[in-house]
Amino acid sequence: MVKDAAGDPDRVVELLWQEGDAAPRTGLSLTRIVLAAIEVADAEGLDGLSMRKVADRLGFTSMSLYRHVPGRQHLVDLMCDAVLGPPGTAPFPEPADASDGEWRDRLEAWVRAGWQLRERHPWLAEVRGTRQVPGPNGVAHYEYLLSTVARTGLPPAQVIAVVGLIGRFLDAEALRLVETARTERLSGVTEAEWWGSRDTLYARLDRYPTLTSLWEAGGFDDPEDPFEFGLRAVLDGVEALVARYGTRDETCPVCGNPMERAASGRPREYCSRACRQRAYRRRHSG
Secondary structure, eight states: OBTTTTOOOHHHHHHHSSSOOOBTTTTOOHHHHHEEEEEEEHHTTTGGGOOHHHHHTTTTTTHHHHOOOOHHHHHHHHHHHHHHOOOTTSSSSOOOTTTTHHHHHHHHHHHHHHHHHHHOOGGGGGGOSOOOOOOHHHHHHHHHHHHHHHTTTOOOHHHHHHHHHHHHHHHHHHHHHHHHHHHHHHSOOOOHHHTTHHHHHHOOOOOOOHHHHHHHTTTTTTOOOOOHHHHHHHHHHHHHEEEEEEETTBBBBTOOOOOOOOOOOOOOSSSHHHHHHHHHHHHHHO
């Protein structure tokens, strides 16, 4: 069996889902290590995180940390789940009308809370890859989003796709800010200053009529906020999808009566068990 390049993923699962810390060794605990690592990453970014720096912050040697966590990638997985926290806690408070709340309002509130979380912990946006093992908090948030979108009546596969789209939008926008800040810090030049000095480029753009007309019309002078525009566009798209699915004419192929959509969102084949049985008998008769 091929193991993940960053270590044994099964070991990550054990660490993420264990019930509390094991007996502390020499004053250390997994919780203390994770909290110290979060402090290091908040101050220096993910690039600045190392086992040695975490150990120094705690006043121990690096080898002491390895008794609790196998390596840096395992530690990052633990950090992600720790800062996320369960739904219903800051910064993800459960809406007062959670049982009856509109799905769009719930999604928007979740994304905005996720944005606030990434403003406090910018390194979250730097955690990349398709094999990040989720912990109990991460799965709880996933369940919350799935249950929110499922109430729209979309088919199961589309429910999952919508939740994935929402998460990728949030991560992409947060990563854009992190990369912009890093570039400004390393170069000592702001984005506005850098683009404002590209006269040699702008002198060559007048051959592109649409770009020129938008420029002259002031389209680049007061741009839309990328996060606000993107969030609105994504949710508008999901709402259009929900509306289109909701207008589908679903009738029973046996009796022709309209069929109510299942609570799960999965399309029904027949309006009742009786019609299902009639269809079965038809297929197997003669």
